Amino acid sequence: MAKSVRTRAKSKSGSGVKKSGESASKARGKNALKAGKKKKAVRKSAKSASKARGTALKAGNKKEAVKKSAKKSKAKRAKKKKTDKKSRGGPKKVKSKARPAVKDAVEEVFEQEERRGETAETMAGRQRDISVAEFFIKNRHLLGFDNPRKALLTTIKEGVDNALDACEEGGILPEVRVVIAPAKEENRFVVTIEDNGPGILKREIPKIFAKLLYGSKFHRLKMSRGQQGIGISAAGMYGQLTTGKPIAITSRTSSRQPAHHYKLEIDAKKNEPRIIADEIVEWKSAHGTMVEIELEAKYQKGRQSVEAYLEQTAIANPHVSLEFATPDGEKKIYKRASKQMPKETKEIKPHPYGVELGVLIKMLHDTSARTLQSFLHSDFSRVSMRVAKEICDKAKLYERSRPTRIARQEADNLHKAINHTKIMNPPTDCLSPIGEEEILAGLKKQIKADFYSAVTRPPSVYRGNPFQIEAAIAYGGEIASDGLAQVLRYANRVPLLYQQAACAVSKSVISTGWRSYALQQSAGAYPTGPLVIMVHMASVWVPFTSESKEAIAHYPEIVKEVKLALQECGRRVAIFVRRRRKAAESERKKAFIQKYIPHIAIALREILELPERQEKTMVTQLTDVLERSRS
Amino acid sequence: MKKVGKKIQETAVAVRGKIQRRQKPTLSFPLRSLSNVKYRPAKGFLELKGKKKTRTLTVATVKTFAQTLRMMSQAKTLVEDDEIMTKREAYYVSKNWDEARFDEQPESDTVIDDIESLFEVNREQLGFIPEEKGGEVAGKLIVVDRDSQTGKKLQIDCTKFGSGAYSIPSCVEHLKFQTQAKFVLAIETAGMFQRLVKHGYWRKANCILISMGGVPTRACRRFIRRLADELKLPVYAFVDCDPYGMFNIYRTLKVGSGNAAHINQYFCAPNAKFLGVTPQDIIDYKLPTHPLKEVDIKRAKDALKNDPFVQHFKPWQDAIKQLLEMGVRAEQQAFAVHDLNYVINHYLPEKLRAAKKFLP
Numbered sequence: 003m004a005k006s007v008r009t010r011a012k013s014k015s016g017s018g019v020k021k022s023g024e025s026a027s028k029a030r031g032k033n034a035l036k037a038g039k040k041k042k043a044v045r046k047s048a049k050s051a052s053k054a055r056g057t058a059l060k061a062g063n064k065k066e067a068v069k070k071s072a073k074k075s076k077a078k079r080a081k082k083k084k085t086d087k088k089s090r091g092g093p094k095k096v097k098s099k100a101r102p103a104v105k106d107a108v109e110e111v112f113e114q115e116e117r118r119g120e121t122a123e124t125m126a127g128r129q130r131d132i133s134v135a136e137f138f139i140k141n142r143h144l145l146g147f148d149n150p151r152k153a154l155l156t157t158i159k160e161g162v163d164n165a166l167d168a169c170e171e172g173g174i175l176p177e178v179r180v181v182i183a184p185a186k187e188e189n190r191f192v193v194t195i196e197d198n199g200p201g202i203l204k205r206e207i208p209k210i211f212a213k214l215l216y217g218s219k220f221h222r223l224k225m226s227r228g229q230q231g232i233g234i235s236a237a238g239m240y241g242q243l244t245t246g247k248p249i250a251i252t253s254r255t256s257s258r259q260p261a262h263h264y265k266l267e268i269d270a271k272k273n274e275p276r277i278i279a280d281e282i283v284e285w286k287s288a289h290g291t292m293v294e295i296e297l298e299a300k301y302q303k304g305r306q307s308v309e310a311y312l313e314q315t316a317i318a319n320p321h322v323s324l325e326f327a328t329p330d331g332e333k334k335i336y337k338r339a340s341k342q343m344p345k346e347t348k349e350i351k352p353h354p355y356g357v358e359l360g361v362l363i364k365m366l367h368d369t370s371a372r373t374l375q376s377f378l379h380s381d382f383s384r385v386s387m388r389v390a391k392e393i394c395d396k397a398k399l400y401e402r403s404r405p406t407r408i409a410r411q412e413a414d415n416l417h418k419a420i421n422h423t424k425i426m427n428p429p430t431d432c433l434s435p436i437g438e439e440e441i442l443a444g445l446k447k448q449i450k451a452d453f454y455s456a457v458t459r460p461p462s463v464y465r466g467n468p469f470q471i472e473a474a475i476a477y478g479g480e481i482a483s484d485g486l487a488q489v490l491r492y493a494n495r496v497p498l499l500y501q502q503a504a505c506a507v508s509k510s511v512i513s514t515g516w517r518s519y520a521l522q523q524s525a526g527a528y529p530t531g532p533l534v535i536m537v538h539m540a541s542v543w544v545p546f547t548s549e550s551k552e553a554i555a556h557y558p559e560i561v562k563e564v565k566l567a568l569q570e571c572g573r574r575v576a577i578f579v580r581r582r583r584k585a586a587e588s589e590r591k592k593a594f595i596q597k598y599i600p601h602i603a604i605a606l607r608e609i610l611e612l613p614e615r616q617e618k619t620m621v622t623q624l625t626d627v628l629e630r631s632r633s
Numbered sequence: 634m635k636k637v638g639k640k641i642q643e644t645a646v647a648v649r650g651k652i653q654r655r656q657k658p659t660l661s662f663p664l665r666s667l668s669n670v671k672y673r674p675a676k677g678f679l680e681l682k683g684k685k686k687t688r689t690l691t692v693a694t695v696k697t698f699a700q701t702l703r704m705m706s707q708a709k710t711l712v713e714d715d716e717i718m719t720k721r722e723a724y725y726v727s728k729n730w731d732e733a734r735f736d737e738q739p740e741s742d743t744v745i746d747d748i749e750s751l752f753e754v755n756r757e758q759l760g761f762i763p764e765e766k767g768g769e770v771a772g773k774l775i776v777v778d779r780d781s782q783t784g785k786k787l788q789i790d791c792t793k794f795g796s797g798a799y800s801i802p803s804c805v806e807h808l809k810f811q812t813q814a815k816f817v818l819a820i821e822t823a824g825m826f827q828r829l830v831k832h833g834y835w836r837k838a839n840c841i842l843i844s845m846g847g848v849p850t851r852a853c854r855r856f857i858r859r860l861a862d863e864l865k866l867p868v869y870a871f872v873d874c875d876p877y878g879m880f881n882i883y884r885t886l887k888v889g890s891g892n893a894a895h896i897n898q899y900f901c902a903p904n905a906k907f908l909g910v911t912p913q914d915i916i917d918y919k920l921p922t923h924p925l926k927e928v929d930i931k932r933a934k935d936a937l938k939n940d941p942f943v944q945h946f947k948p949w950q951d952a953i954k955q956l957l958e959m960g961v962r963a964e965q966q967a968f969a970v971h972d973l974n975y976v977i978n979h980y981l982p983e984k985l986r987a988a989k990k991f992l993p
Contacts, residue, residue, distance in 0.1 A: 591692045598699040601733040602648075602690075605702035609645040609709055623652050628692060 134214040135270040138239060146550045147240045151306075154182070154191065154299035155499070157237040158308050161195030161293055162315065163227040163496055164234055166322060168291070170344060171226075172200035176319075180312065181327040182301060190245055191299045191329060196292040201255035204262045211235055211251050211293070212266035212275030223542045224349040225433055227496045237295055239268050244298035248278045253291040261285035301329050306499045312336060313448055314490050314497035318436055318538060320444035339447040344495075345434040350542060351383040353428040354393075354420045356466025362420075363413045366405045374408065374416075375401035384426040393419045428468045430461035433540045436495065441474045441536065449534055452478030452582075455574040456536075457567045464559040469541035471560070473567035475575050476534040478582075487511075487533035491554070493544040498552055505553035507537045510564035519572035520579040535571075537564055592629070599624045637759060640752045641709045648702070660701060661687040662751050667891035672941040677903025678888045679941060681895055697744070699733045704744050711760025719764050720745060720756075746893065755851065755896045762803045768853035769798035769826065769844040772835030774860075777809035778802075791841070796831060798844070805856045812864050817841045817857060819849070819905070821872035821882055825965050825976070834977055838985070841866070849886050851893075854900045857886070861902050868902050869991065871981075874910035875925070875962035876932040876953070880940060883907055888942050907992035908984055912955040915963045918980065921970050922961035933957055946993050 138145065146156035162178055169176035181194040202210060209216050214235050238249030254261035265279035303309055312326050316336035321343055324336035357365070371377035378390035385393070394401040397419035399412055408416065436444070441456040456474035463469070481488075491498040491507045502508050508528075516522070516529035523529040545555040554560065603620040606612065644660070651658040663669065664686045670679040690698045707726060711718055718726070724741040727734045735741040749756045756762070770776075774791040776799065791799045802808075818840050820826045826844035829835070835842050841860065845853055861868050870886060872878035887905040889897025915922060925933075933953050936943045943949045956962070968976040984991075 595692055595695055597732045598695040601699035601730060602695075602702050605699065605706045606645050606649050606652075608706040609641060609702075610649065620649070620652055623655060624690075627652065627655055627657055628690070628695070 133271055133273040135239060135268055135273045138214060138236060139243060139270060142240060142243075144550065145236050147236070150189065150298055150300040151302055152500075153240055153244075153297060154193070154301060155306065155308050155311055157193055157240065157295055157297060157299075158182075158195065159311060159496070160234045160237050161193070161295075162312070162324075165195060165197035165199060165291070166315075166319065166495075167227050168199035169197055170346075173343065173346075174199060174289075175321055175323070175338070175341060175343060177323045177325075179325040179327075180308075182308065182329050183327070184329045185245070185296050187245075189298055189300065190296060191301065192294060192296045193299075194292065194294045196287075196290065198287060198290040201259075201289045201291055202251075202253045203255065204253075207251055207253060207262065207264050208266055208275035208277055211238055211249055211264070212268045214239065214268070214273055223352055223432075225347040225494055225540055225542050227494050234293060235268065237297070238266070238293075239270075241295040241297035242267055245296045247296040250294040251291065252283060252285060254285055254287060254289050257288040261287075309334070311497055311499055314492070314499075315495075317444040317448045317490065317536065318441070318492045318495045318497065320436075320440050320447060337447065339443040340440055342437075342440060344436070347434045347542075348429075348432045350429060350432040350468075351381060353384060353463075353466030353468075354378070354382045354423075354425055355463075356543075357382075357417075357420070359414060359417045362417050363408075363410065366408050366413060366416075369405045371405055373402045374399060374405050377405040383428050389423065389425060393423050396422055427463045428466060430468045430470070432542050433461055433468055433470045435470045435472050435540050436538055438472075438474075441472060441538075445474055445476050445534070445536065449476045450480040451476035451532070451534070453575065453578040455571045455578075457570040459563050459567045462559055462563050464545070464557040467541055467543045467545075469539055469544075469560065469563075471563040471567045472536075472538040472540070473564065473571050474536040475571040476536075477575050477578065478532050481532035481534055483532035484530075486528040486530055487535050489528060490534065490536040492536070492538040493546070493551070493554060494540055495538065496551075498554070500550070501547070501552035504547050506556045506560050507539070507554055507564055509556060510561050510568060511535055511537070513561075514565050514568045514572065516572060519576035520583070521572075521575070533575075535568070537567070539564075595625065595628045599628070637752060637754055638709050638712045640754075641705050641712075644705065644751070645702070657690050658698075659687050659689045660698070660751065661685045662747050663753075663895055665746065665750055665892050665894065667939055667941070670891050670894045670897075670941055672888060672945045674945060676898075678897045678901045679891065679894055680897065696733070700727070700730075700735065700740075700744050701747060703727070703730055703733055704741070705748055708748060708759040708761070712758075717760050717762045719762055721764055723761060750893070750895045753895045755893075755899065757804050757851075763850060763852070768801045768846060768849060768856070769823070770801060770841065770856075771798040771826075771830045772841040773812055773814040773839060774799075774841045775811040777811070779807065792835070796827075798826075798830065801843075801850075801852050801856045803850075803852050805852055805859065808856075808859070810860060810864055812841065812860075812866070813839070814841045814864075814866065815839045817843060817860055817866050817868045818908070819843045819845055819857060819868060819870045819886060821845055821847070821870075821878055821965060825871070828974075829977065832974060832977055834981070837977075838981070845882065845886070848881050851896070851900045854886060854889075854902060857902045857905075858899065861904050867988070868905040869908040869985075869988070870905055871908045871965060872910070873962065873964045874912060874915060874920075874956070875964075876929045876936060876956070878910075879907070879949075879952070880932065880936045880943070884936075884940065884942050906988070908988075909980070910963055910965055910967075911992060912952055912959060914980075915959065915961065918968065918971075920963040920967040922959075922963045922967075925957070925960050925962055929962060930957065948992050952992060 142148070146159075147153040158180055162180065165178050166176050169178075177198045179194070179196040181192075181196075183192045183194070184190070185192050212235055214233060216233075216235070235249075241247060241249060248265040248267045250263070250265050252261055252263045260282040261284070263279070263281050263283040264277065267276040267278055268274075269276050301308070309326070309328070312324055312334070313336065316322065316324050320339035321341065322336070323338040326334040326336070328334070352361075365381055366377065369377045369381055371380050374394055375387060375390040378385045378393055379387050391401050393416065397412070397415040399408070399416060435458050438456040438458050441458075442454050445451070445454050445456070454474065454476050457472065459471045459473075461468050461470045489502070489508060489511050491502070491505055498505065498507075511528055512526060521529045521531050521533065528535075539554055539560065544551075545557060545560075547553045547555045599621055600617075602624060603617045606620060607614070607617040648658040648660070662685065663681050664684040669682050669684040671682050672678075673680045688694055688698060688701070704723070704727075707718075707723065710716070720742050721738060723745060724735055724738045727741055735744075745756055745759075745761050749759060749761075752759070770791050771794060772791055776789040776791065778787045778789060779785065780787055789799060814835070815838070818829075818838075820829070820842065823844050823846055826842060829842055834840075843853070843857060849857070857868055860866055868886075870883045872882050883905070886902055888903065889901035893900070910920070914920065933956060937950060937953055943953065965976070968980055972978070
């Protein structure tokens with residue numbers, strides 16, 4: 003699903019995006035009409051279209067591809083138009099599929115199907131435009147709103163992730179307040195998320211919060227939490243769906259500006275904001291944003307709860323100050339443990355190795371470069387003019403040909419040539435790992451343990467995407483010592499709470515041989531003991547297994563890096579555990595010696611008929627002898 | 634007896650001396666296992682080879698070390714006071730030792746065995762007496778004992794117990810003997826013993842019958858030994874035909890045990906001979922059999938491989954091999970298949986006629 007994320011005042015893409023958003027829905031209409039002469043409802047044809055696309059792309063796993071591409075198709079349409087308007091041809095999403103191929107395939111399939119039962123006219127009569135919003139209503143589970151419990155978590159997660167991203171981009175140490183208050187009706191809650199970020203320009207507020215697929219982060223290759231987020235607008239929409247209440251936003255960009263208060267609804271058909279209230283209010287903060295959503299939800303404690311999410315967020319983000327008020331009136335404060343802001347991350351161009359054929363074709367089509375060689379050089383990272391020439395030669399293409407003229411077959415050759423050319427790894431300055439010290443600060447703040455260890459691995463690359471793995475272990479102390487280790491998974495500082503079993507991190511933890519690190523582990527399970535294992539993956543593009551961002555895909559490079567990091571942590575833990583065991587053992591021995599030595603002295607006194615005083619002397623002497631030899 | 638007390642004292646002095654020199658005290662014991670004995674044909678018993686086990690005081694041994702010393706102190710008191718104590722009683726006395734107490738009797742038994750081998754005496758000399766009695770005697774023997782109250786001589790005629798028998802006391806050193814018998818027949822089971830007593834076999838064969846009741850106790854072995862030595866009587870063993878009867882019962886009777894090898898010198902009857910039942914008897918007398926159990930086979934193979942006594946006597950090796958080949962065992966009561974008194978009327982007389990052919 004495409005992302006709609008709050009575009010902050012700072013965001014450059016401001017007006018451009020706005021326009022593109024409008025045209026996105028138009029474009030969609032056009033596409034739908036073009037395809038529009040098919041049987042059954044539009045939604046269905048959209049599905050079969052994506053099926054056809056799946057086939058066309060030879061996607062390995064067709065059935066799964068269907069769902070994904072059904073969603074993506076809309077995202078892509080919107081995206082394509084947007085990028086056209088922007089005429090920037092900047093870095094594109096890597097994961098999208100081939101566009102032109104799609105169109106062809108769709109039409110082909112439709113032509114074949116025309117000969118069945120209904121006439122083109124009767125079917126055309128039923129064709130309708132579908133908006134993203136409508137799509138969302140039917141497919142809310144894809145976005146993390148499967149059930150009331152998860153909906154609450156997703157809402158807060160979106161809000162907090164966006165707040166943190168905004169604060170960090172604005173260079174402000176984040177202070178975030180989360181309140182869950184019971185609403186008047188049963189099973190309903192009012193969720194409030196407030197931050198001290200740079201605020202949002204008045205004109206942007208309605209679109210950011212009440213229009214799906216509107217945002218600043220989708221079109222860039224940069225490490226940020228919200229890169230694949232579902233969007234606060236989806237949360238607002240869920241609230242609107244389940245309670246009928248609008249989403250309320252208060253935002254202020256500086257003390258010289260007034261605070262704006264909006265109440266917004268989404269017009270599901272048009273995917274456009276409907277403004278219910280727009281007023282200027284008094285607000286204590288000089289800058290920041292506050293979002294209030296009333297929604298149907300279920301508040302629970304435990305592993306996959308809001309509380310667990312916030313606590314884990316606090317661990318991976320020690321620079322954040324979090325405040326949380328539960329519906330029971332409890333107040334939890336996660337204090338800031340470090341004033342070190344995360345290093346600002348750079349946006350990078352895609353690396354040729356990570357680009358799929360479809361994306362390559364689209365980039366060729368969209369580029370502003372005039373020659374193939376300059377296209378390769380300017381639209382990708384790590385491609386020098388010389389390397390670009392080499393690629394062209396290998397593809398048997400003329401380096402001065404116009405990129406927009408490259409036909410499909412030639413593009414295919416070009417794609418193959420790329421993968422046969424040695425290209426330097428992508429730059430890694432786009433990554434901002436948490437850092438060993440900061441991880442330790444975060445862990446120490448939230449988990450009382452006897453031993454902590456953190457490892458930040460050097461950056462590595464999977465399929466042209468730079469990434470960096472960090473791992474940490476907390477051992478002993480107040481961590482429950484019975485049962486399996488607790489594994490905290492993070493992607494770009496965001497805790498992952500669901501789908502543990504499907505995640506590359508879990509797999510790596512299980513396949514690491516913890517027994518060599520003085521820990522217990524049964525086959526095919528996490529290690530046991532008083533252990534918290536934390537793994538963080540920082541990347542410009544975290545490969546999630548599904549749209550709901552819950553598990554990291556099993557790329558061998560990723561699994562390898564995670565294991566290396568865990569092994570390093572494991573070695574350090576082992577030293578600690580062994581040392582502690584030794585100390586305990588020697589303590590036990592000491593007690594043992596003290597228990598039996600007096601008896602030796604008693605026996606000797608009895609046999610030799612010595613005075614009591616001698617017995618005491620012997621105890622001292624014997625203790626001395628044994629203590630000395632103990633180590 | 635005074636000698637033992639002195640030995641204990643000497644050991645204690647040595648231990649204390651080490652402690653005063655800030656060294657780890659040690660105690661060394663002869664290793665008590667079959668691997669540390671060899672068969673001395675000239676002497677006729679299993680003798681210690683001299684392998685020693687040194688127990689140094691360390692963290693791991695401190696508990697046993699303390700227990701051994703306390704038990705030594707206990708033994709010294711017994712010797713000085715001319716008192717006796719059963720192994721079970723020793724176990725209960727240890728309950729006064731707080732942390733050093735024994736949890737189970739086998740632990741205290743082991744410590745007592747350690748001490749007796751340490752001083753190379755038998756435990757009776759230390760004042761520890763065994764729980765079990767020594768065995769039963771019937772036949773042409775007069776045992777001369779003393780009345781414990783008056784100290785007067787008592788002449789005990791073993792022919793005068795009717796259907797009962799004389800019990801061998803736990804200590805037999807002070808006994809004296811008079812007899813006209815020709816030989817001693819040591820019998821494994823009480824059942825067979827009773828049959829022979831009931832029918833007055835000792836009168837018929839002019840012998841002394843002794844029931845060992847399984848593996849003979851030390852007292853029983855010592856009793857038989859003294860009969861053999863002092864009265865110059867041959868000793869014949871009549872046991873089941875299985876590895877247990879051959880190597881646990883007969884071997885222990887003849888050459889002593891590996892576990893208490895330090896006392897074998899006194900506690901065995903080297904001139905004993907194996908009357909039966911032999912594997913060949915099973916064939917000759919068509920005895921009903923049972924298949925050898927797994928433990929039997931293991932024990933037989935172990936004897937072939939590790940028992941210095943078996944290794945010395947070729948006929949025994951052949952007998953074991955024959956038994957293993959046949960894969961069966963037979964009990965001494967198996968003769969009942971022919972007739973209840975077949976053993977008295979046929980088997981024993983026939984065997985005794987060829988006493989030279991007995992297995993060594």
